[in-house]
Amino acid sequence: MKHALLAGLLLLAACASFKPQNPPLAKYAPQAGYRFEHLEPGDNSDRLFVILTFSGGGTRAAALAYGVLEALRDTTIDWQGRRVSLLDEVDVISSISGGSFPAAYYALRGKRIFDEFPEKFLYRPVQSELIKLALSPASWPKLAAPAYGRSDLAAEFYHREVFAGATYAEVIARKARPFVILNATDMSTAAQFPFIQDQFDLLCSDLAGVPLARAAASSSAFPGALTALTFRNYAGSCEYRQPAWVQLAAEDHASRANARRTARAENRLSLAAAGPARPYLHLTDGGVADNIGLRGPLEAIASVNHPWSVLQRMNQKKIDKLVVIVVNAATNPATGRDQSASVPGLVDTLTTAATVPLDNYSFDTVELLRRTVEEFDADARLVEGCNRLAARKGEQCALRLAVPHKVDLYPIQVAFDYIAAREERSWFKNLPTTFELPRQSIDRLRAVGRRLLGEDPQFQSLLQALGGCLAGGGRTC
Amino acid sequence: MEHVRVTFPTVRLVYIDGEESGNTNEVLRVDAGTHLFALGNLANYRPASRKVMVRDTTALEPLQIRFFRKDAA
Numbered sequence: 001m002k003h004a005l006l007a008g009l010l011l012l013a014a015c016a017s018f019k020p021q022n023p024p025l026a027k028y029a030p031q032a033g034y035r036f037e038h039l040e041p042g043d044n045s046d047r048l049f050v051i052l053t054f055s056g057g058g059t060r061a062a063a064l065a066y067g068v069l070e071a072l073r074d075t076t077i078d079w080q081g082r083r084v085s086l087l088d089e090v091d092v093i094s095s096i097s098g099g100s101f102p103a104a105y106y107a108l109r110g111k112r113i114f115d116e117f118p119e120k121f122l123y124r125p126v127q128s129e130l131i132k133l134a135l136s137p138a139s140w141p142k143l144a145a146p147a148y149g150r151s152d153l154a155a156e157f158y159h160r161e162v163f164a165g166a167t168y169a170e171v172i173a174r175k176a177r178p179f180v181i182l183n184a185t186d187m188s189t190a191a192q193f194p195f196i197q198d199q200f201d202l203l204c205s206d207l208a209g210v211p212l213a214r215a216a217a218s219s220s221a222f223p224g225a226l227t228a229l230t231f232r233n234y235a236g237s238c239e240y241r242q243p244a245w246v247q248l249a250a251e252d253h254a255s256r257a258n259a260r261r262t263a264r265a266e267n268r269l270s271l272a273a274a275g276p277a278r279p280y281l282h283l284t285d286g287g288v289a290d291n292i293g294l295r296g297p298l299e300a301i302a303s304v305n306h307p308w309s310v311l312q313r314m315n316q317k318k319i320d321k322l323v324v325i326v327v328n329a330a331t332n333p334a335t336g337r338d339q340s341a342s343v344p345g346l347v348d349t350l351t352t353a354a355t356v357p358l359d360n361y362s363f364d365t366v367e368l369l370r371r372t373v374e375e376f377d378a379d380a381r382l383v384e385g386c387n388r389l390a391a392r393k394g395e396q397c398a399l400r401l402a403v404p405h406k407v408d409l410y411p412i413q414v415a416f417d418y419i420a421a422r423e424e425r426s427w428f429k430n431l432p433t434t435f436e437l438p439r440q441s442i443d444r445l446r447a448v449g450r451r452l453l454g455e456d457p458q459f460q461s462l463l464q465a466l467g468g469c470l471a472g473g474g475r476t477c
Numbered sequence: 478m479e480h481v482r483v484t485f486p487t488v489r490l491v492y493i494d495g496e497e498s499g500n501t502n503e504v505l506r507v508d509a510g511t512h513l514f515a516l517g518n519l520a521n522y523r524p525a526s527r528k529v530m531v532r533d534t535t536a537l538e539p540l541q542i543r544f545f546r547k548d549a550a
Contacts, residue, residue: 255511
């Protein structure tokens, strides 16, 4: 009888229809929704434009990112005649997976994160609680449904226990910077999927109705351990109009002028294809597309065709200093593989195949940031050099070439690779990727995040330029 | 990164692909590819917009994109 009842329940659940957690958008409204330009800058000036990126890496990444947030809070600078906290100047946070939890919490609660987040998430045995929940017979009927997976269960847990039932409507209502972008990956196109209204416009969906927990769960749906999350695509139902650049870029296939821009345009066209061509989207961990969350910011820096283009603002001479702080919790766990002649097993081989390309891609992404900064510097130096050379030949030879608006760039990196002591570096690089770490490990991660930020040469240059200091750092405050 | 200089006898806002992106007669940065340049909704300039492929420029030699007053020869 008991078994029959259970089987009946499971059958009922399996037949249950999919209930989308992302509501439709009645009409495309570019003046509404979660968009960078709708956030009140307050005292946060664009002249100093600060972007943070938080990588994936479970609780390890969350704690490292949290430590950097604490350090930015405790860093004061002289800016526009006031003594301000550098944290108040942060304009954008782009996050992946574990890094998405402090990012989302900061978007929702602002500085209350420093009172609430450690106990709500960092020090909590989230992984054990999730496993307990998945093994509970009460969850089985839901888990038996084809459109409901372990990540849906995790999203409900985060919704209840971490984000107190908040949706993006509450983040929008704060109208405050920073613009926080949680990133997942579209499984079918392998493209990054940012949780911002510009992206949800393509689906004719209203991000305001999406639980913050669902965005965090999508961003951290580590393949295998967690399932992808399903979103409904209502494309074609809201009179959406693509921005002008999309059609122009889509016509550039043959010219090969900018393959990346063309691919971005095609991705937008594919998501917004009426019908819709893809009625459902399946989002997995943001780390699959970009594990450090830097690709979106790089596009914003190098393209005028971006929902929060930094390049447009540079052309408008609104930005004088651009700071990009990359918080990367990547590890490189030691392996005993090469101590034995045995052929590596299937799990070892598959794990290597899944993680090595991501790590290499992350390395290339950081290199791309360095090259972009060099390109900006080289352009400015070249024109200024020509003007100087010509001027030396006499006034009659003066060129007075126009110079693109000069922006001082500060690429800052917080990563375990920069820990000087081998033993300490090795300890951090062998921390596991899990949603549960001992309290002492969390404390060490918070402290090392602060220390590595303070030690970064570019961060020190920034502090020097702004008369700044990090409390507890090298310079006296 | 590409560079353009949108020229006009006076200072005007430059719209690249419909978005405000700097002023005329200044060197502007833009990503490579086909872009649509315009000077906004004022009707006293010609052409109304210019669709241009931007590539292979340098900061020293930005691509010149010319607009004129409507009443000019």
